[in-house]
Amino acid sequence: MTNSWTDIRNTDLVVIMGGNAAEAHPCGFKWVTEAKANRGAKLIVVDPRFTRSASVADFYAPIRQGSDIAFLLGVMNYCIKNDKVQWDYVKAFTNAAFIVKDGFEYKDGLFTGYDETKRDYDKSTWNYVIGDDGYAVVDDTLTNPRCVWNLLKAHISIYTPEMVERICGTPKEKFLKVAEMISECSTPTKTMTSMYALGWTQHSKGSQNIRSMAMLQLVLGNIGVRGGGMNALRGHSNIQGLTDVGLMSNLLPGYMTLPNEKEVDFDSYMSTRGFKPLRPNQTSYWQNYKKFFVSFLKTMWGAAATPENHFAYDWLPKLDVPGYDVLRAFELMNQGKMTGYICQGFNPLLAAPNRTKLTASLSKLKFLVTMDPLDTETSRFWENHGEFNDVDPSQIQTEVYQLPSTCFAEDEGSLTNSGRWLQWHWPGGTAPGEAKTDNWIMAQIYTRLRDLYRKEGGAFPDPIVNLDWSYADPGEPTAEELAKELNGKALTPLMDPTDPTKVVVEAGKLVPSFAALRDDGSTTSGCWIYSGCFNENGNNMARRDTSDPDETGAYSKWAFSWPVNRRILYNRASADLNGKAWDPSRKLIEWDGQKWSGYDVPDIAPTAKPQDVGPFIMNAEGVSRLFVVGMMRDGPFPSHYEPFESPVTNLIAPKIRGNPVARVFKGDFAQFAEPASQEFPYAATSYRLTEHFHYWTKHVWVNAVLQPEFFVEISEELAKEKGIVKGGWVRVWSKRGSIKAKAVVTKRIKPLICDGKPVHVVGIPLHWGFTGAAKKGFGPNSLTPFVGDANIETPEYKAFLVNIEPIAGPVA
């Protein structure tokens, strides 16, 4: 989230699209209710199903899953055509005026530079014209036909209301009503918030779904303001934190990136991370990258990280591919190229796509380790559970360790919520049996591995035996010790850069924030964006002061919000070019002629003059990007692509199948149904129920009673067509698997008319497996395709093709 849950109270319009907050995030959704009741805010829901969010919406519009980009670019096109643009914001705070290189073009669904065999682009033309002064050339009049604004206008002009109806199945008048309501938020005094979740991310073009809405929010001037923003509703309690701390193949903590093997040394790595400002006076905060990177390396390897060995740069593993994400991991397993796999609180047998492939892959491992408070399906993938897990244990040679861990109630530490609040929690109960904390388990594995290397030697022991592990009890680091490590400390006295006689941080003291970090090895910080979470003021994540001056919803003294306790990102954009709030009733920070101050920690240098320094300080441009240079694999603008399995062909680019640059492994393509397939004619999607959380609550008695049994949801029309009765049994199958379920025949799903042809939607909730208190059942991943988003490899769970037929139920 750019904003926070409690900030939603400040909005005028909530758009829930790609999510279902009323059911999946009920207690956060109350802030929507609050905004409706107290501000007269409106709620729009756009979804293939008439969800509980839709049931309390002011307006609901249906959409075919996988067509969100067409819808959103359609709304943007409507806003621009009808002059519903917050012009001052767009001109000053976006790259609308930047001139794009000649040669950049979009045609027939592809941008310049496409290589079909590599499924990738040569992105060299996707860039700005750089002037003789070294800065990007701009045209503030927006008349140059090659400026971003004019290219954007041309790019989205195809997405007319008629085209949106043909692609999305949203009736034209419903689309126009949504577009009109959204366009009203282009005034400086009206704002809209976007609340989305995995309904947008779980597509082969998930990143561009989100980008489309972010761009629309920029056109309307809704980023950085109270009640506005792009608000990702993370699915799990600390998926934000796990990502912030960099637990992904290609990440370092704090959104720095792991080197690839072309970055042969420290200097070549840093050479592409200079972040030179692209316009005069701009902050380009990533220019501090080296400070954060060196402080991280010092945290890892302490005294062994020296200037002479470039702070142990070589000890970081170097990537040969963009990333070893979970899909690539299972692909490698399936090819027999992996020996072991360790799953910490993750149940991939149900959570990753194409279960048949997953089972085959796990069966090829030498060993599997799971750590979990619950008895997961993954840990029992080798056990026969009849049709729910039809395997022969004697044929599976994998050695499996199932390690019991504590749960939240028995563990201490911080979780980062969607709004970037790091909240500390305390243990209140004794763990059952011999269950241990994850800290203990990880430390026990580490110290054993380290001791084996000390004793026996082996393959390059240096990074393991030199890892800084100086905890009071090396067998179980405490949460406080680790939190202080994340925050960082001074290793030598830190002198004031403007007065070399003055010490600003004494040696050994925790740094107040990342502003104190240095690139010479004199500081540590495990995750720079978390710096300030636990400093000499104490554990800021444990703060419980509920004061909220003028009821802005900021709650600045409750817990700690990264970065530096900032509650709304880009908050300098809440004020105009002179530093005055766009909307005086929603003041956030303002410029008083000398400095910025207000309700939130300014997202800009406190003395940065508003006319000179742009609000988007992390971007080298100083402004936000309607056209993104080089960072998105599938284009600088979003473009409509169908899901890999689609009930229709791509109307605007009939030759393009799926996302043209999404990675597809050999063998998986053959397992995709053809577009507009006769064999698999129905458009399936997956979702959560309000009574369940992922695959956890089927272990919880109350929730298992509330929703005991797997089902699929279909329209009355499809039920009639197929002879399926309410509560009757059905078989649902895709090109990859087959499941059985009871049918819920509902008015909540209606057939959509896409380009004149009816499309039936089949809804598949995701909460059942073969362990726990609920009845045994299946998950959508028995059916879903093994392909992810082109940029970040989130599997395409939300749009795939199935067939369905009534069957005789099991004998009771």
Place this chain on the structure above:
Amino acid sequence: MNMELSRRQFLAATGAGVAGTALGAFGFGEIEAAHAEAIRAFKLVNTTETRNTCPYCSVACGIIMYSKGDLKKGEKAEIVHIEGDTDHPTNRGTLCPKGAALLDFVKAETRLKYPMVRKPGSDKFERISWNDALDRIARLMKDDRDGNFVQKNNDGVTVNRWTTTGFLAASATTNETAFATYKVVRSAGMLVFDNQARV
């Protein structure tokens, strides 16, 4: 404003009332007294309150856990009740159908209690001690790393990577556990590393 204190005071006062000292003062006669005795005492009397957050979605609602026994005093603590934290700015005491049933998660029958091993080809899990399990896991990891670690690629560039054992991190462990995990995984040179953000 220290809401925690005021809340505790409130509960302490309520507790004292139910415990019986004030019964006479309220004028209960014998029948009422007998009736009052038959009513179970307020179950949160003499429990320890601990603040926590709901482990499910990312709203991170504040919760209060009530336990018999106090971990801070080194006692065994059994959680007997969980409710929403009325002081929490986001949820203000409310919980959803999942959060309201958290006690049943803590006490789920399928909570794991002991390390288990499933040997190759076997159709069952067997108990194993922590020591034996961890020793074996470290041995399996080291043997694989020693056998498959790549120090230099074909161009002679130092790459120091290990791609034959992978690690999947969670979605609900703490940031602190996340960092401990990060250190262990990366220092070993592992690249097959992901979390649940994608699903």
